[in-house]
Amino acid sequence: MSTDNGYKSGSNLEKVLKAGHFAFTGELGPPRGTGAEEVLEKAQHLKGVVDAVNITDNQTAVVRMSSWAASLLLVQEGLEPNFQMVCRDRNRLAMQGDILGVYTHGVRNMLCLSGDHAKFGDHPDAKGVFDIDSMQLIAMVKQMRDEGKFLGGADIEHPPKIFIGAAANPFAEPYDWRPHRLSKKIDAGVDFIQTQCIYNMDRFREFIKVANDMGLTEKCYILAGVTPMKSVGMAKYMKNKVPGMDVPDDTIKRLQGAEKGKVAAEGIKMACEQIEEFKEMDGVHGVHLMAIEWEHKVPEIAEQAKVLPRPQVD
């Protein structure tokens, strides 16, 4: 089912993707406090440079300004948020209430995630909710949108029309299961996927090939996840400490080979090379750039990756 204009949600991201443009999304982590200026300052760098901005939800299980509140700040600033929601912190009542609330205030995209375990964060003893999981969350948002019904079955007055996103990690075992998991998310109702940060291009090419063969990339839009490396230390940390992250030794070697003071520039160059390849890759419909705490670099990266100006679709 779609809205009168043929869109499921009418979000900018949906319009860009549906028109066949190569999408380019960014990311913004809300502050560890009440500073709206901080959100707005980061947002300024992304304005006009990306099609939508993911607003993380207590990312890595560390408490931050709630993702819905930061999303509203973006809406007020004329940017389009991609409201992230994890299953760790809310039960189905709170989730549905928040979805109604953000929609009322203009949020049109959502990313449905399981969420990192609380053990990683600043409240490691917190009880994880996981009343529903990410698959069930996708299905719930779809039911709210397309059937106009809450999970419990009651009718919703003015159902929220959300463009439904989810994550996929082609780099976590079992590898041969990952395309099937993507397929399950499509069955659940996902419209677009943003992948885990990609460094191992061979593995990603393999994943996309299987997804293409299974017909999955015709059923949802795939945005390839890119995070430029700022330093050798960051690359090593990602390789060794972040679960589900696959950083090949070659990536680290190439950064180590960069001239002194030019490592970050090399990281950006590598990211842009990736983006160039994704533009040509069958089954990839855009890039999700996660330049965490590096928002001010996004315009430069977008320029260098030749994804500007962003398309305007009416």
Place this chain on the structure above:
Amino acid sequence: MIVAKRKPFDEIMELLQDYKKVLTVGCGTCVAVCLAGGEKEVAVLNSELDMARKLADNPIELGSTTLERQCDREYLDELASKVDEYDALLSMACGVGIQFLAERYPEKPVLPAVDTSGLAVNQSVGFYEERCRSCQQCVLGWTGGICPVTMCAKGLYNGPCGGTNLGSCEIDPEQPCAWYMIHERLAKQGRIDNIKNICSAVGWKDTVPRTLIQPGYKKPEEEGA
């Protein structure tokens, strides 16, 4: 079986500080098998308490008994002639047994000497691994006999999540990923189709105190009716 571990000694000392005459009650079933609260553990705890209270200049008189099962009314009745002699009862049974003892002798303070941690298997002497959270709607039939409710750190019904790391769970390299194992086992059995369909949102059964009546039986108060 139900597994439990003795509480830290200082905590038990604190629980008992106001009592002079205490009966330590062990249980001969699960907690005896898992080396937490059987006859032997009762004897060890009592001798430690006796010594510590003497040293603290606050001697305590301790009795000991180990029932066959503290979760069975019949065995609890055996204590009826003894409890009056004591200020308090210190139970080394699981949480179920401790509560049943307290329910049977409501006029006496009943104190726990163990922390109950769950339904577990015995992997080697003294080492137990949790396997079931008694969710009341068992899914083992389609998950290859591996419980995602208990073994997946997020209790996911549609795993694995993106945190699987070389077959381990994102929380700890030492903790196998439940969904990785489920996938492996089902793949070996040629049953991977089991997990290709979405498992929809669960209707939780454990959000209220539960009772269970087997077919053909009734609640006791209904029997005469």
